[in-house]
Amino acid sequence: MTDRILTVRMEAHPSDSHTIDRYVKTGGYKALRKALKKMKPEAVAAEVNASNIRGRGGAGFPMGVKWGFLGAAEPRYLVVNCDESEPGTFNDRQLVERDPHQLLEGIAISSYALGISRAFIYVRGEYARGARRLQRAIDEAKEAGYLGEDILSSGFSLDVTIHLGGGAYICGEETALLNSLEGRRGEPRLKPPFPAIAGLYAKPTIVNNVESISNVPWITLNGGLAYADIGPDRSAGTKMLSISGHINKPGNHEIVMGMTWRELIYDIGGGIRDGNELKAWIPGGASSPWFVPDKHLDTRVELDEVGANGSMIGAGAVVVMDETTNVVAAAHSIVRFFAHESCGQCTPCREGTSWMEDILARIMDGRGRPEDIDLLMDVSDNISPGLSWPPAMTTICPLGPSATAPVASIVRYFRDEIEAMMPNKEAANA
Numbered sequence: 152m153t154d155r156i157l158t159v160r161m162e163a164h165p166s167d168s169h170t171i172d173r174y175v176k177t178g179g180y181k182a183l184r185k186a187l188k189k190m191k192p193e194a195v196a197a198e199v200n201a202s203n204i205r206g207r208g209g210a211g212f213p214m215g216v217k218w219g220f221l222g223a224a225e226p227r228y229l230v231v232n233c234d235e236s237e238p239g240t241f242n243d244r245q246l247v248e249r250d251p252h253q254l255l256e257g258i259a260i261s262s263y264a265l266g267i268s269r270a271f272i273y274v275r276g277e278y279a280r281g282a283r284r285l286q287r288a289i290d291e292a293k294e295a296g297y298l299g300e301d302i303l304s305s306g307f308s309l310d311v312t313i314h315l316g317g318g319a320y321i322c323g324e325e326t327a328l329l330n331s332l333e334g335r336r337g338e339p340r341l342k343p344p345f346p347a348i349a350g351l352y353a354k355p356t357i358v359n360n361v362e363s364i365s366n367v368p369w370i371t372l373n374g375g376l377a378y379a380d381i382g383p384d385r386s387a388g389t390k391m392l393s394i395s396g397h398i399n400k401p402g403n404h405e406i407v408m409g410m411t412w413r414e415l416i417y418d419i420g421g422g423i424r425d426g427n428e429l430k431a432w433i434p435g436g437a438s439s440p441w442f443v444p445d446k447h448l449d450t451r452v453e454l455d456e457v458g459a460n461g462s463m464i465g466a467g468a469v470v471v472m473d474e475t476t477n478v479v480a481a482a483h484s485i486v487r488f489f490a491h492e493s494c495g496q497c498t499p500c501r502e503g504t505s506w507m508e509d510i511l512a513r514i515m516d517g518r519g520r521p522e523d524i525d526l527l528m529d530v531s532d533n534i535s536p537g538l539s540w541p542p543a544m545t546t547i548c549p550l551g552p553s554a555t556a557p558v559a560s561i562v563r564y565f566r567d568e569i570e571a572m573m574p575n576k577e578a579a580n581a
């Protein structure tokens with residue numbers, strides 16, 4: 152069974168996996184050659200559709216279906232999302248720093264499939280090394296005839312431009328990203344229209360994540376069905392998980408989905424640091440509701456099963472917390488992040504995230520009020536009514552509802568610990 156697709160080259164050749172020489176020597180750009188010389192654009196898109204790959208940027212939307220929505224108007228654009236600002240996520244960073252040509256080959260094949268001649272990579276501003284390597288890789292690929300005019304004498308041309316973000320988390324949301332790329336404030340747009348119909352400069356635009364696009368060369372070379380064969384039906388392929396926190400083997404781990412969280416944390420992750428007990432983990436980045444050992448260790452790492460258990464794999468950031476964790480402090484830290492990053496367009500998000508931050512701060516300081524837990528839940532309910540999963544929205548984008556995830560998680564699983572931090576525990580229980 153294939154257990155690595157994306158990281159094979161960087162694991163075998165850690166010092167030069169980012170160079171065009173190593174890329175070509177290890178089979179790179181063969182898929183592009185195959186696509187341009189032997190396949191019609193529709194045939195390439197059909198392979199991606201057959202692969203059943205679901206987007207790796209967070210929402211898990213089927214990539215082939217999204218491509219099928221692309222409007223016919225010209226010009227059309229491909230925008231690759233490398234904003235990667237979800238706390239705990241660092242897999243795109245590795246992909247662009249250690250194998251930028253894999254992404255570029257994926258961009259070239261995807262653009263050919265979609266009839267696109269202009270692509271952008273929106274890179275998180277702090278990823279200076281990744282951006283440098285990407286730019287060098289673009290220059291190398293142009294020089295070698297894999298990008299630019301008349302690629303491999305096929306008549307297909309493609310320009311790829313890197314754009315650096317300015318440090319706002321919200322610019323990872325696809326429509327805020329498009330606004331930022333256009334030079335506007337990075338604020339999410341109301342949808343519809345979706346970017347596939349009216350995206351960059353109001354033209355049809357496909358926005359895909361770095362990891363999603365990096366899979367395209369393998370799919371093109373080996374066929375969509377071979378990809379669909381890897382892992383569970385509804386979570387095909389491999390997924391890079393960024394595992395961090397109180398774990399013995401932190402880092403990016405490329406896995407075939409379908410294993411249990413127990414296997415992921417104890418076998419792949421090497422277990423909990425210092426022999427401590429596992430207290431909770433965040434399965435899919437700061438935006439996702441937490442999992443706890445007595446309920447979720449035997450749940451599978453699979454998009455729909457995690458969803459059915461009230462959370463998400465998201466962009467693949469697994470944050471592990473051991474028994475020493477102060478859960479109120481952990482939730483406060485996440486909520487403070489969302490309050491800081493709210494773009495301010497929607498009242499429930501702008502006001503509610505700050506209120507939740509203030510309430511959690513006073514509980515941490517030992518100044519909690521008896522009504523604070525109910526108040527926290529009330530504010531959360533106003534941002535995301537019913538606190539259901541996936542979250543109901545009173546807002547333009549999911550950032551506000553995401554901020555309720557840590558709050559609802561600690562109230563659901565660790566209410567006694569919150570109450571124990573109240574100055575007057577009896578009053579809190581009244």
Ligand SMILES: Cc1cc2nc3c(=O)[nH]c(=O)nc-3n(C[C@H](O)[C@H](O)[C@H](O)COP(=O)(O)O)c2cc1C
Pocket residue numbers: 205206207208209210211212214217232233234235236237320321322323324325326358359360361363364548549550
């Ligand atoms: C607040 C917020 C931040 C996001 N940040 C990112 C990000 O950093 N990278 C990313 O690929 N997707 C991010 N997304 C998801 C994108 O909006 C979009 O769904 C994704 O780029 C589509 O690519 P995919 O279909 O390949 O997953 C974010 C969404 C939200 C609501």
Ligand code: SF4
Pocket residue numbers: 321338339492493494495496497498500501546547548549550551552
């Ligand atoms: S939910 Fe928050 S971040 Fe999203 S658009 Fe509204 S105010 Fe901005």
